[in-house]
Each structure stands twice: as C-alpha cells, then as structure tokens.
Amino acid sequence: MSTEDPRRRIPRTDQLLAHPRVQAAGEAMSERVVRDIVSAAQDRARRGDITPEQVLEEILAAVGERPAASLRPVLNATGVIVHTNLGRAPLSEAARRALADAAGYTDVEFDLATGARSRRGAGARAALLAACPEAEDALVVNNGAAALVLATTALAGTGEVVLSRGEMIEIGAGFRLPDLIASTGARLCEVGTTNRTHLGDYTDAFGDSTGCVLSIHTSNYRVIGFTSTVPICELAPACHQVGLPLVADLGSGLLEPESLLPGEPDARTALRDGADLVITSGDKLLGGPQAGILLGRREVIARLARHPLARAVRADKLALAAVEATLTGPVPPVLAALRTDADELRERTMRMAERLDAPVVEHDGRVGGGGGAEVPLPGWAISLDEQLAAPLRTGDPSVVGTVRDGACLLDLRCVPEEEDDALVAAVLAARKRTARIDPAADTERAVAPGTEEDAR
The missing domain is CATH 3.40.640.10 (Type I PLP-dependent aspartate aminotransferase-like (Major domain))
Incomplete structure (x- = not known):
C-alpha cells in the first residue's frame, strides 16, 4: 500500500499568485520578486522544511512584511547627531x-x-x-x-x-x-x-x-x-x-x-x-x-x-x-539637535524615564561625522538594562542607543519629540520579548549602536 507523496499537496504557482493578498503585494514589489517569494516557499516545502499546508502562510508573511526597499527607518537614540552608520543628517x-x-x-x-x-x-x-x-x-x-x-x-x-x-x-x-x-x-x-x-x-x-x-x-x-x-x-x-x-x-x-x-x-x-x-x-x-x-x-x-x-x-x-x-x-534637524537646551532635554528625558520606570543619567552627545571632535554636548539619557539592546535594534520601530558600562542608554537629543510615544512602546515591547526569552529576568535589555565612522 503506497503512501501519497506530500509534495503533491504543494499549491501550484498559478493558484498562489491568484491569491488576493499575493496579488495586492504587486503594488509594492515587482512580479519577479513576488514569484521568487512563491518559489522559495515551494522549495522549502519540497525539502521538507515546512509542510505543504504552510506554503501559503509563509508567502503571505513574506509579502506582508517585505518593503520595496531594505533600508529601515531608525530612531537615533545615541546622542550622535551626524551618525555615519545611521545615514548622517536626517x-x-x-x-x-x-x-x-x-x-x-x-x-x-x-x-x-x-x-x-x-x-x-x-x-x-x-x-x-x-x-x-x-x-x-x-x-x-x-x-x-x-x-x-x-x-x-x-x-x-x-x-x-x-x-x-x-x-x-x-x-x-x-x-x-x-x-x-x-x-x-x-x-x-x-x-x-x-x-x-x-x-x-x-x-x-x-x-x-x-x-x-x-x-x-x-x-x-x-x-x-x-x-x-x-x-x-x-x-x-x-x-x-x-x-x-x-x-x-x-x-x-x-x-x-x-x-x-x-x-x-x-x-x-x-x-x-x-x-x-x-x-x-x-x-x-x-x-x-x-x-x-x-x-x-x-x-x-x-x-x-x-x-x-x-x-x-x-x-x-x-x-x-x-x-x-x-x-x-x-532650521534642519541637525542644527536643531545641536542647539538643544540641556535643561529642556533633561525635563523631557525625566518625563519619559518616569513612564518607563528607569533612571536618568548624565550623557554627553556628540556632533559626529568628524565635526566638533572634542566638543561634548551636555545632556541626559535613560538608563536601561543592557540586554534590551538587541530587541530594541530589531524591533519596530528600530531604536539604536548606546551600550556602556553594562547599561543601554537612550539619549533623546536626536529623537523627534513626536516619536516619544513610539519610543516608549518600543522599550515596553523589547521588555516583553526579553521576558519571554528569560522568564526569570526582572527587566530586559536593549539598544547597542555600531561605532560611528567619519567619512566624507
């Protein structure tokens, strides 16, 4: 008595391409890209990495999450204004x-x-x-x-x-x-x-x-x-x-x-x-x-x-x-960040730290990009557990801060004030993600930046 080959249950390409959500993806990406996503899911099913019934699910996840370009927006909480690794001037x-x-x-x-x-x-x-x-x-x-x-x-x-x-x-x-x-x-x-x-x-x-x-x-x-x-x-x-x-x-x-x-x-x-x-x-x-x-x-x-x-x-x-x-x-954002008043920055940081139940520490910002190399920009930062760095970087929105002395520091100098709620939500989400990984942890850890480069 023969057993049916499960690969026969893999949906056909024309059926998958005809799915309404797959067709809608064509508005954000080319037909070639959509076909490549479909083929990749089918190939995974043929190899046994996923079941044939999971093919459509994987395709819908891919077309739903994939933007037309791979560059992701980032909230720059490093305090470095002209951060080369983050695209320099906003x-x-x-x-x-x-x-x-x-x-x-x-x-x-x-x-x-x-x-x-x-x-x-x-x-x-x-x-x-x-x-x-x-x-x-x-x-x-x-x-x-x-x-x-x-x-x-x-x-x-x-x-x-x-x-x-x-x-x-x-x-x-x-x-x-x-x-x-x-x-x-x-x-x-x-x-x-x-x-x-x-x-x-x-x-x-x-x-x-x-x-x-x-x-x-x-x-x-x-x-x-x-x-x-x-x-x-x-x-x-x-x-x-x-x-x-x-x-x-x-x-x-x-x-x-x-x-x-x-x-x-x-x-x-x-x-x-x-x-x-x-x-x-x-x-x-x-x-x-x-x-x-x-x-x-x-x-x-x-x-x-x-x-x-x-x-x-x-x-x-x-x-x-x-x-x-x-x-x-x-005035562009770079100069606005440069001229940020330290007292106003402290008050804003204190308000957000209270929402996050986190301490505030002194933190010098920098011009970055090779400018003002020896000029500190007095400011403040929210101090979080260092382990939040990775989930904050990979969250939505992506948040990049500074990891130093066992802490993840979020400096608001370069974060637009209208993004404060999004930043709070990102930290709370990162804490939940870390808690799922380590249920014994009281807090979670966050945001590490790459080393800022100078380049003309």
Whole structure:
C-alpha cells in the first residue's frame, strides 16, 4: 500500500499568485520578486522544511512584511547627531517634500518660460550663494570625496598638490585622503612635519609643476603640544602672489560660524580669509542630503564645471532639490539637535524615564561625522538594562542607543519629540520579548549602536 507523496499537496504557482493578498503585494514589489517569494516557499516545502499546508502562510508573511526597499527607518537614540552608520543628517520636512516633488519629471535642466535648456541645479546654486555671499559661484557634486577629486584633478592634473604632513588624514573605514588625491594622477608634495608646518615650508615647495595648494581641516583628531599650522589668512596671500589656487577642504558642512562649535571652520570665513575654493559636505552640519558642496571664485568654479569629470560626479535631481530646500527651509534637524537646551532635554528625558520606570543619567552627545571632535554636548539619557539592546535594534520601530558600562542608554537629543510615544512602546515591547526569552529576568535589555565612522 503506497503512501501519497506530500509534495503533491504543494499549491501550484498559478493558484498562489491568484491569491488576493499575493496579488495586492504587486503594488509594492515587482512580479519577479513576488514569484521568487512563491518559489522559495515551494522549495522549502519540497525539502521538507515546512509542510505543504504552510506554503501559503509563509508567502503571505513574506509579502506582508517585505518593503520595496531594505533600508529601515531608525530612531537615533545615541546622542550622535551626524551618525555615519545611521545615514548622517536626517532631512527636514521641507527637504523631504522637495524630494517627493522631484521624484517624477522635473525642470532640472529646462527653462519652462522659454522652452530651452537651462543650467542644471540653478535653484540649489542660488540658495548656496544666498547662504554664503562670499562665494562668487557654487557647484554641487555627489559627495565630499567627489568634490576633492574634481578639484585636484581640474586644478592640478598630473602636477603637484601641496599639502602639509599634519593634514594627511585617514577617515572612516580606512579611507585616506592622500590616496584619494594620488588616484587622480596628481602628485602629492608633502611639506612640514606631522606637528609643525610653517609658511616657508609651503613657499619653498612652490614651483612650475605646482597645480594647487590644499588645506584640509583635521576634523576627526587634534595634534596638541609643540605644534604650528598656517591659517588660511596667511597662506592665501602667498599662494596668490605666485598665482596658485588655494583649496580649503572643511568637511563638516558649516557655511557660517556656529557659536556652539567655536573651533569649527566655516565656508564664509574661509572665503573671506582668501581661499579660492571651499569644499564641504551636504549631509553633515549643513543638514541636507549626501552632496559635495564647492564654493569659491567664479573662474575656479567654471574651471571645475568644464572638466569632463564633473559629469561623472554631478549631483542628481533629488540631491539638488533637497540641498535647495534645506537652505531655504526652516532650521534642519541637525542644527536643531545641536542647539538643544540641556535643561529642556533633561525635563523631557525625566518625563519619559518616569513612564518607563528607569533612571536618568548624565550623557554627553556628540556632533559626529568628524565635526566638533572634542566638543561634548551636555545632556541626559535613560538608563536601561543592557540586554534590551538587541530587541530594541530589531524591533519596530528600530531604536539604536548606546551600550556602556553594562547599561543601554537612550539619549533623546536626536529623537523627534513626536516619536516619544513610539519610543516608549518600543522599550515596553523589547521588555516583553526579553521576558519571554528569560522568564526569570526582572527587566530586559536593549539598544547597542555600531561605532560611528567619519567619512566624507
């Protein structure tokens, strides 16, 4: 007497695809993706991992939970404002609306009045020049590293880029700026020493093969003690005397001085001091999307814009729209978090801690992203059991905090106040999940962040 092969009970593909909820999934994902989910469930049933009766259930779970993109929103409770691992600057509502408006067809290079082709990114350029009047022109590329590559390629070619040894920086993930510059074909001319560089070191290096002089802000470290550097206001006249462009890579994204970060260079001051070109990032303290911002003299920007590499590194319409909206809209979340009042943050933290029956501890926030490397931002955090870290990270919403000294710390500096209820619910849910795993536990444990990287 033969037993029926259970694989015969596996639902057919056409039947599964005809299920109303499977068909509805096609609104969020392609037909190919839906078919792959169906095939994967059927294959699991054929291998005996699940029963044939569980195939539909598994498919419905997969299509119901799977978003069109894999990136998940995160509540940043680390206190690090420009957190590279969490996508750096969160966009303002104005920038998000601009992204949505620019997602379809748009007049990115089209003059609606005349019907003729227009200059790409004219709105973003105008917004940058309004925010930084010292610049004669502006250009937006896809990130800060691209801006540096374009500048050194267009200005130096295969010639020399003069750079102080004290500014030969390595940033996040082993990324070294000297290697980036050398990759363009330019030759680095190192001057001075690690701790001391003088004006004469620069001028002695100037020659016929010199293409430009580069000054890089050491944003993610400090050399202290017996040190000497040459400020832009002193270096610029020496460069201009021999007709060399001075490029200042500031990195952090400040367009104007910020009182809370007195040591952080800004574009307006650098240009007033004589820099011919300033490079900065869009997704750091500017508070916008990933972008490389180039500001400076008209003829220098024009030289960069004409170079063939400019086409390869140009910003897309979404970045251009978000840059413009960030500059013309209200204060972006990054600057709002930076300027958060410590007393107000403490009161808000105390209210939430009371709801969670958890203690509050002092906790310094940080700028992150290489900005304000040595500037603590006084604040407060809710102290939870360390074991809540994992369930908070993997919950919905995902919450990322700081694990330190056996505790999981939730700093509200970067958490929008309208998300407070969601954060409380996430902690309570994480406690329940941990309790199911360890019934003897009185509390549960939560949120660990990855190490925040610096990267341009």
